[in-house]
Amino acid sequence: MRLFDKQKLTQDTKDTLSAILLHDLIAEKLDIFCWCNKCNHNNIIATKLVMEKLGPNYPVPEVGRNLRCGKCNNTQNIATRPNWPTHGGQIARHM
Numbered sequence: 759m760r761l762f763d764k765q766k767l768t769q770d771t772k773d774t775l776s777a778i779l780l781h782d783l784i785a786e787k788l789d790i791f792c793w794c795n796k797c798n799h800n801n802i803i804a805t806k807l808v809m810e811k812l813g814p815n816y817p818v819p820e821v822g823r824n825l826r827c828g829k830c831n832n833t834q835n836i837a838t839r840p841n842w843p844t845h846g847g848q849i850a851r852h853m
């Protein structure tokens with residue numbers, strides 16, 4: 759590993775992070791959290807159902823392009839990310 763490749767390494771890491779694929783979520787047993795940026799409607803959809811339509815190598819952040827908001831019919835501006843488990847309850851109790 760060469761020092762002057764640091765810039766490139768940083769970019770590679772960024773690309774990797776932004777391109778979580780559907781089969782990665784299957785492996786982690788995570789569903790997909792989607793959020794409509796227009797009306798703030800949000801929902802969780804089963805990764806398995808999405809993967810049957812789009813294939814295992816489809817990037818999770820791109821899934822939103824194939825979704826339609828059930829509330830305002832928006833198709834242009836839907837964000838999708840892995841539905842990471844939250845530990846809010848435990849953190850809230852920690853003073």
Ligand SMILES: [Zn+2]
Pocket residue numbers: 794795796797798799827828829830831832
């Ligand atoms: Zn909406």
